[in-house]
Each structure stands twice: as structure tokens, then as C-alpha cells.
Amino acid sequence: MPPPTSGLFVDPDFPPCVSSLVRRGGTPLSPLCERITWLRPQEVWPSPRLFTEDPRLGLGRQGILGDCWFISACFALQKSTKLLHQVFPTGQCTWNKPGYTGRFTCRFWQFGYWVEVTIDDCLPCLGQKLCFSHCQDQGAFWLPLLEKAYAKLHGSYESLWAGQVVDALVDLTGGLVERWSLEDAEISIRKKMLCRMLDLKDRCAISCSVLHSKEGAGDLGEFHAFTITDIQQGVTNYGQELILIRVHNPWGRSCWSGAWGRKGDKWALMDKSESAKFLCGLQDGEFWVEKEEFLQEFNEVIMSFPVDEMEHIQSIWTDCPLLHTQQLYGSWVKGQTAGGSRNNVSFTDNPKFWLLVREQSEVYLALMQRPQTHDGTYRSHSRNVISKSTPLYAVGLHVWKVEKRRFNLQKTILSPVVAGTSSHSYDRQLHLRCELSPGYYLVIPSTFLRDTEGDFLLRVLSSGPIALRLRLFKLYIPFTTVTAKI
Template sequence: MMNPQYNLPGVMRPMSSKLFVDSAFPASVSSLVRGRGTPLSSLCDSITWLRPQEICTSPRLFPENPRDGLGKQGILGDCWFICACSALQKHERLLNQVFPISQPIWTDPRYLGQFTCRFWHFGRWVEVTIDDRLPCLGHKLCFSHCHDQDSFWLPLLEKAYAKLHGCYEALWAGQVADALVDLTGGLVERWPLGVGEDSNQEQMFNRMLELKDTCSLSCSVLHCREGAAELGEFHAFTITDIKWVVTNGSQKLLMLRVHNPWGRSTWGGYWGKSGEGWCVICPEVSSQLQSQIQEGEFWVEKTEFMQEFNEVTVGFPVSEDGYVLSIWTDFPLIYTQQMYGSWVKGQSAGGSRNNASFSNNPKFWLRVREHSEVYLVLMQRPHHVSQAIPKIGGVPQKETEPNKDTLHAVGLHVWKVEKRKFNLKKTLLSPPVVGTSSHSYDRQFHLHCDLSPGYHLLVPSTFLRDTEGNFLLRVVSTGQVTLSEMVPAHPVVPVREDVTQGNWDILKIQGEWKKGKSSGGSRNFPSYHLNPSLPFNVPSGCRVVRVTLQQHCQEDKCLAIGFHVYKVPNDKHVSLLSGKPCASCVPHCHSLEVSQSYALTPGQYILVPSTYLPDQESGFTVTISTKIDRKPIQSQETLGPILKEVCVVTVMK
């Protein structure tokens, strides 16, 4: 884990008044709490903000011994995030992706008091820059910190994650699986303990033993057993090692070493510090195992582990080439496709298969070109509500917490079809080849399957009809696949027309996509309405309309661009962009120019040019050429120099 580029030797740079101060995430109560619905609110007035060189004399990012980088929780209830950070301790590639290398630290003359971290946020990597002022109580870090308290990678990463979520309080309670996805951009599985046949449980532990060195492994207590409160309810732990030992009676036992983010030894079970279990193995092995534990760690045997813990969370490993590896076959999942979508009330929120409106849900084609191991991933964007019940492990807590994001129950089903021309109603009434057995409130889940070559129909859904939300559909596979959205039943079909021939009226419109203002991204994003809306008219007698979108950039720096055309309805109160476009130039292309011709009926239209991702900046020019059927003028007059006539030039600011 520990990259030497981070810990450069040198003399501590003195404090400077020119150090970076993050005004977007200030050292104030607003960065600590918002709703004041957790115990953290009562401590806000006592918290001070200090830079690492004010906390200790020799701050560094990482300790020399990776084991000293294990995290302790502090007074913030984010054990789930701290456990997920163990994935970065096992993969230097992931660490460098989340914590970019060569950032100047406290011994570097270039040190400016700021750090940048990256998180995988709803389908793309985003950067979060913070200053290094950290919350403290009595000159000591009050939130997460490492066993080596002079190492600051974890509290800095925690601060960046808190900024991404709005404040530290937003990290109070969560899922290890969600944090693993945010830190790796990969896949995660949750395995319930004590559920299913003994053979499946045995297979699970054997697989954990094989994955222990490459995967992030954690376990959670969701319902603590009576008399075992030392583990804590709704609490997550990190599994730091798994190994076989042999008892004095030649019996094999599978032992798991577990780390408690509380950072203190609270386990008093059969294999606790003074437990009876150590008497059944030879003193030499007993001494060796006990010498390996740090403060907060303990050993537990498999049977007792299954009694005390409720589930295991497994983060998929990543190859040296950056590919996610299947935890079941070890094959690299080298092909990735993803698309965004929305469930819209009255249009595409058809609910579960229990509803007759199920066919209204968004539908996608997956073309599998060779027999492949495939993971179909559905990720929903949490929706913001004014009050919600916080959860960990899917179990609500007793306190209510304002300003919390909540999740819908969602599912995904897949049908194999022989060809793209098929009977939709008949297909959806037949059993799917794979699908969720029940709709899940997980932020992300996946279906694991082996798919044969051909076309497959994918239908993501919410459990309740007319439930609105946004989602990301991802496909990762061992073989080549193509993911696309099913087109509307009666789209406007593009036509071929030569713009150099005939009589054309030309409208040119210049504009720009600007971050936070007019760069809303594609229709898959809720910010789509921020894009420029350009009106134009199709007159009577028009045969063809040709739309050309050109971006102003160098050819090697092209953004993915496209556009949609909407017919203005007679009822002006209808929300235009919430409906389906009558014509489109998609998928978005990394090209300087995209162009398409359509046969549009006379009337008023709106054209919406967009980049595929939001917050991308560029200028653009739209050219709308309208071909009019009219006879050429016969005249004996002699004309002067030819003028290039432009109807209107509008500059979008």
C-alpha cells in the first residue's frame, strides 16, 4: 500500500499564511453537521480545526509498516467507511487512483496545505480538493485516525468523502458496500451468514480463504446476540487474516482475525485474550497467533464467527492492468459498458412485474458477441428527502435524522430473444433467464450470469409503479458486449439529403456549455434541463431539416456530443423536456461535428444540444438548414456580388 513517493524525507516546512483555505468546505459547524440529528451536534462547539503540523511534530501520509495504517473510528459513526478503506491498503493501484501520487506534503517546499482525492460517483470519477485542517478535540483528531497517529492519509480521505456528501454528519451510518464502490469503482457482494445449505456456507469460507490477500473483506453485526453487546449493534469490522490451525487432537479449525474500528479490544469470546480456545492448540501456535494482533483485533473460529456476525462484504480484486477480477472464476472482466436512465411518473415508471404497466419501464438491448461471464450492475441515485430513517445494513435505527438520502426498492430482469424484432408483451410474460428474486433497497447490486451469444432484453424497475428516480446500468464481462437503449416505437427516421442542392434557409446559433450553468449532460442526468434550448421554426412546404452541431475544440480533445429535437406542444404549460424527443442524434459521439437530416412536420421546435456528461465546457455552433420546395426565380436582372445570407445569429451567454 505505502507508496514511497508520498513520504519524502526533509525538514518540516513552517506554517504560512498563504496555505490553502477551502471556502467551499469551511472549518465551521456547517461542515460538521446539517440536520443536527446525531450525537455529533452536541460536540460541535468543542471542536477545533488544526493542520497536521499543529497536531504532531512529524506528520506523514503513510506509516512505514502498512499494519500501522489500520483505521480507528473516533466519535463519528463511519465504521463502514473505515472498513472499506482496507481495499486501498491491499492495492497500490487503487490507492494511487483515489489518492493521486506526488502531491506535496508537509516536508515539501511546494506544500500548500491542500490535497485532492478521487471518488467513483454515480458512474464517473470525480475529484474533491480539500485543505488539510482537520477536526480535533484537545489537539487530537476526533474522527478517524490510524494506529500510527502521525499518519494522515485516512483522516484526509475521510474529510474529502465528507465534503462529497455535504458534511461529516452525512457519514453517520452507511453500507460498507457503498463505500467500497465509491473507492474502487468496482463490484461488491454481500454474503449473509447462517443462511442457506451448509455446503454453500463451506464454499463461502473456502472462497474467503482464497481471496484474503487480494480482496477487501469485512463483516457486520446487524442484530447482536443477547449477552454479546461488546461487538456493538449495527457495527462493521475488517477481516484482516484467515488461516487454518490444527488442535492438539489433530482437528482443523478455520480462524479469522477481525479488526474493530473502535480500536480497542472488546472481544471476550471463546478465543478472546483469556479465552479457553487457546488451550486446545499448541502453545507455540497460540503464541504466534496472539502476537500478530494489534489493539482492537481478535481471533475467532468459524463456528463462533457465524454465531456472532450477520454478513460478510467482499470487494472484488483488481488486476495490475486495472481490470476487475471475478471472485468466482478469477477471470478479468475486460469489457465494460454503461448507460444512464430514469423512471419517470406516467411515462417510464412501470413498477414491478406485478403491474400490468411493467412494459413501460426503460428497456435496454444487450448484445453478447461470445459466450461470456457477465455481471449486470444496477445502481440507483439516492433521492433527497427532508426526513428519513438512517440505516446500516438495511436496518433502520431508532433516531430520525433530517436531510438524509434514501433509496427505492429496485430490481432487474433479463430475457433472451432470438432477434431484435420480437413481441414485447409475449416476451415479458415469459420467465426471465435471470433476474432479482426480490426488489432490493441496495444502492447497487448485480446479477452474475453466463450468457450465450445473441440479444438480451434488460428491464430495470422499481417495485412500486410511478416511483421516480435515476439509475446507472453497467455491464462488465469477460467477452465483448454492446449495450444500447431500446428506441421508441415510432421515432422520426433520419433521411439522406444533400445540402448543396436546392433552396435552403440557414439558421446559425452559437452557444456554450458552461459548468454549473448550461452544461447539464445527456437526458440520463437530472441536470439535463440546464442545457441551452434553441427555438426554430419549420415552415409549410419544408421537405427536409438538417441539423449540424459543431463543438469548438481541438480534434484530440473532443467531448462526446449529441442533440435532441422537441416539438413544441399546443399546450404551453406542458413540461417540454420531460417528454420524449421527436428526433435525436445519439449516441453521443467524440467528434468535432455531428449532423443528421429529418423529415419534420411544420411547426415550432426546440433543439437541445448536450455533452454526454454534465459540467463539461466548450463553445458550439448549431446550423439548422431548412429545405423549401419553391421554384427558382427567373429574372433578367444582373446581380451584384453574391452575399452569404444568414437569417439569424444568436449568441448564448
């Protein structure tokens, strides 16, 4: 018999009721609300625990909520114990232990700092089973608890219906994330991407997505995110070298019947002992795809930057630790600092920042916009992902090198940029990678439309010492170097 649950903590801000499931309706979740009950883990599983001893059994399964993007991003926590403990703090009292109260705390990186979200452990169920996310090992409950905390952060479970893997990875890591399009990339770029994926597969989370269905051997769906759980090199009996990519479908069932699927005919080209290494231990929903099939069937790859043992973010291109970081907040204010894109004569009204680079450095400049008030509507962004989310504006970022502190602003912005976004995009966070020589740089973040109001966060992460300051006319601000850990 499960232990009694009376007297345990019930979160008054996110109670176990319909208001925590849906707010505005309009998703397939709405008709199911009246059938959903709320149970604590000890009412669902005889001996619940937070984590599983076998990380392979910690892979997430989606349930009836359309949050494959979040579940795929959670794989990042299985790559780093330190990161897992940052997001899910240690020392929390669990079931069947003295002091258990039914209260848990998770952390998410939000607009420049880590915030704590406290929840109770009442979880949505249909019958006696969890109806949203759960692990392959259904006795481990870290994932459904984390999902609940993330739902509370967004206002409801329904708010997680569709979204961006890249945004969830930023929220879970506090770091940088890159999105690589596989559709428009040249062959040489694709090869470079695959090489980096192979080199980094054990150190960072890698996800892939299908944005629109294609003709092929399997049905991967559309607007669906997957997790890349491994990349291996193999050799056929004829000496042909292969790169095989293991993909996990958060639906928890195999959806691929290609040549290297579970029952694919290509395995006959390998020695049985060699093919057994690939097929042994496949979890529900996992399948292997050969690199050419992968490039044909998937539209994009999303990769988070790894974190080293000293907790410094590392470049995914050079492996250099980004030892120096600094961030500043700013705003676009109508009639003052909302100058719009470079197409507008008012572009120079935008907030302007000085960046001092003290030595040759690899530098990343990240611009994050604060989402506006929730409007509860669905819309299609430029990335072909339909999401119910807070409105985002099209934003851009441009950088010029300047020779001295006093310079002609109009002349500078008409000169070629050192680095800049090719176009304004609706990304919540975007970043530029630069190899910068010592000196001063002018950095201007902008929205596409003039008089668009909003707040933003500008972060600089560098392999060498840097200093970032807001540029104020007729005011001298001394530079200081900041070194910090993420």
C-alpha cells in the same frame, strides 16, 4: 515547534467551522460541535506524513463519529497500491516540503465516473488530538484526510453518521461488491462463502457486520461494521483442523472474550509456537474468531471484487477478468417510463435495453440508482441499517433471452427470466451474475412503485465481448463492442 500555518489554503466550500460538521443536527455529534477545534497535521503531530511504512499500522480507528462503515471500507485501499493512488493521487505536496499549501485532492467513484474532491488539511480535534478517524500510527494522515473529503462529498461530517459498507466500497473502488447474509444461508452455501473468503483474503477487502446483538461471549454491539484482516488455517495438538478469522474493530479496542480471544482458553490446545504465530502482532482492536463462532456472531459479510494487475475487475467466483464493460444512463419518468414492478400492467413502459453477448460469458449486470434530494431524515432500510442519507427507491432488474430482434414484448415478459432480482430492494447498487450463451437479451430495470421518478446507471461487465444499447421502437441501432479498463 510546528511550522507556521498562516497563509495556507482554506477551503471556502467546506470551511473549518460548524457548518462542515453538522447541517441539520439530530446526531450525538451536535452537542460536541462547540468544543471541536480545527488543527492542521503539523499542529497535531511533530512529523506528520501521509502513509505508514507498515501497512498493519495503517488500520483505521473510528473516533467519535459513527462511520465505522466507511473506515472498514478503507481497508480496500491497503489491498491495492494502484487503487490507493487512484483514490489518493500521488505527487501531492505534504508537510515540511517546499510548495506545501495545505491543499489535498482525493477521488471517489460517483455514478459512473471518478470525481475529484479538494480539501484543506484542517482537521477536527478535541484538545490536541483528532476526534474522528485516525490510523493506528497516529503520525499517518491519509485516513483523516480521506474521511474529510468524503464528508465534503456528502455535505458534512454528520452525513457520515451510519451508512452502508457496500456503498463506501463502491465509491472507493468503482467496482462490484457482494453482500452475503450469514443468517439464512444453508450450510453448503456457508462453506462455499468461507472457501472464497480464504482464497481471496489477500486480494480484496472483506468486511463483516453485526446488525443486531446476540447472546455470546463478547459484546460486538449492533449496527456495527468490522474489517476482516486475515484468515488462517491452524491445527491443534490433537490434529483438529481449524479456520481462524482475524477481525478488526474500528473502535480500536478488543470487544471479544470468546474461546479464541486474546486471553481465550482454546489457545492451550495448540503448540506454543503455533499459537504465537496467531497472537504475535495483533493490533489494537484485533481478535481471532473460530469459523463456527464467526457464523454464530456475525450477520453478514461484505466482499469487494479484486482488481488484477491490468486493472480489470475479477469475478470473485471464477477469478475470470471481466475484460469487457459498458455503461448507459437512463431515467424513470412519470407517465412515460416509470412503469413500476412486474405486478403492474405498465411494466413494459420501463426503459428497455438490448444486450448482445457474442460468446459464452460470465456476465454481471449492475444497476445503480442516483439518490434523490437529501431530506435529512433517518429511516430503516430493508438491510436493517439505520442511516441518514439521500432517499433510495426499491429497484429491481430482470433479463430475458430473445431469439430475434422482432419479438412479442408482452409474451416475452410473461416467460421465465434468465436472471432477475428475487425482490425489489433499497440498495443503491445491485447486480446480477449470469452465465450467458451467445445471443440477444432484453434487460429491464424497474422501480417497485409505478410513476416513481429517478435516474439510474446500467453497467455490464463480462468475460467475453458484449454490446449494450437502449431499445428504441422502430429505430435500428447497430451494436458495437466496447473493451475498457475500470
